[in-house]
Amino acid sequence: MWRRLGTLVSRPAQNTRLCTSLPKHCSGRPISGGRATIFALSSGQGKCGVAVIRTSGPASGPALLGLTTLRTLPQPRVATLRLLQDPGSSELLDRGLILWFPGPHSFTGEDCAEFHVHGGPAVVSAVLGALGSIPGLRPAEAGEFTKRAFQNGKLSLTEVEGLGDLIHAETEAQRRQALRQLQGELGQLCHGWGDTLTTALAHLEAYIDFSEDDNIEEGVLEWVDRTVQELRGALLAHLQDARRGQRLRSGAHVVIAGPANAGKSSLINLLSRRPVAIVSPEPGTTRDVVESAVDIGGFPALLSDTAGIRDSQDLVEQEGVRRAHDRCGDPAVGPPLLTRARHRHHLQSCCEALGRYEQSKVRDLALAAEELRAARRHLGHLTGQAGADEILEVIFRDFCIGK
Structure with a gap:
């Protein structure tokens, strides 16, 4: 049997410098020394x-x-x-x-x-x-x-983001999603993927270092290949979530479109429970996009009342019709069960690195191992174990004073 190699990813360690300049009533427990x-x-x-x-x-x-x-x-x-x-x-x-x-x-x-x-x-x-x-x-x-x-x-960083989302949650569905993230569900999933990558990398490094010494069990390299393929499949499946998490976080954008005088303004007023749009029996009353944020069964939505789509000689109404065609675009395009574009970016980059592993292993196992390290780094960036300072500043900047 051989000993597993590789450096484990760990959460940020607590600073254990003791407070020595405080009076005896100070707790004397580990704190971040030198801080105001x-x-x-x-x-x-x-x-x-x-x-x-x-x-x-x-x-x-x-x-x-x-x-x-x-x-x-x-x-x-x-x-x-x-x-x-x-x-x-x-x-x-x-x-x-x-x-x-x-x-x-x-x-x-x-x-x-x-x-x-x-x-x-x-x-x-x-x-x-x-x-x-x-x-x-x-x-x-x-x-x-x-x-x-x-x-x-x-x-963890994903828990921090969940806390921020919980503070800003306006609907029941947003609250539930944010609370699940604050409880660490996304972070635990990513930690599990990171542990799998760490194990696969340790096996691969052991194979590179000791394969000629007959100290490696048979089938180690095949096990690494199979593990990487299964992990990449799991990541790709998670990415194919129709961006539901971020849609829930930011709210679905619903465009009310149709012929002139079909009742679009009456519908948005009914759903909004207030007169946000002018209603008139005369066609072409709505000439711009009128928006209203609503809570529909606990799910946030931004309703857009648009001009009736018809041929018109009125230049103002023509512009309203053009804008109505722009709110009816591809619903798959827009802000991304990952709640932020940052999550999607790092998972996608991790998948790409795992794909390059498949290409690199036929040329040089050392290059293949480097791709596994790159994939693991992206997971670390996602959870904050290896985060860039500028990304951290953006995340914490969105919090209110006192939190």
Whole structure:
């Protein structure tokens, strides 16, 4: 028997540098050393009953103590009602709930604190100002809490995207799809494919290195070929999903087209439950494309009411008819059970690399092994195990401040 070779793909490792500059009340657990502690309002803007302000980083513990009269940190993950005060002037700010989440058992993997205060703008502003006066704290950037959770291995990149989709979900179907992705279903599928590629590559490298030593079992190369073919077939089948995942995420575009005065505007008003289009017995009332976003049985759709398709001497109506012909194009063309074009790109690139493996193995097994490594890298890019910085910035940029 021979020992399997190859480098395993692993999720981002947690930084294990210890916080040595904090007081004794610091948790002392593994955190990302050298980072500033961030804070932000995590609930919505404007007047509300309760506002949630959160912090993440090594100074979260001191910040929690600084805004309360506590001398020791409260029991983790237990809500406690306390008076909040300005750490500099001792001025009373509010009375609210505090929560302590020592790392690594927190959303970001770092020490975190939450302040549940009354949602008036003045209260929120005062608490945020008090946090900003504490050394080592700064306001969070958009998506920075989630970014730290990713960097500390608490979320994979596909789970991050699922979280973003869940925050922006407007229909029941979007919520269900986003929650499945947040729970890691797509990431687990990709990890399984990556493990298969890792095993196949290990077998191939062992065959290249030790085939002349009679230490390799018979049929190893045939097993690698069969595994690669089966994996490529599975990826191609997954790509042939009619882009359902991304259609659900972004919404189906439905064009209402037909002869003039056929009731198109009445239909879009009925489906929209409001008068979005002018209805008149006179033909040619609609001269431009009128759009309305609707929720149909939990599925998002963008309805487009168009001009009636007929011959007309009216130049304005002629332009409306031309635009109606443009909303009736090929439904297969457009934004891509993969929820983003990025997913489709990396899976397609992985398939192409596996196809090149078939061509390379007849010339040079070392080149064939390189194609398997390329295929594995694309899967790593998909899950964030080997992601480019610019792609990460685009993803986290779409998150709101405080998430």
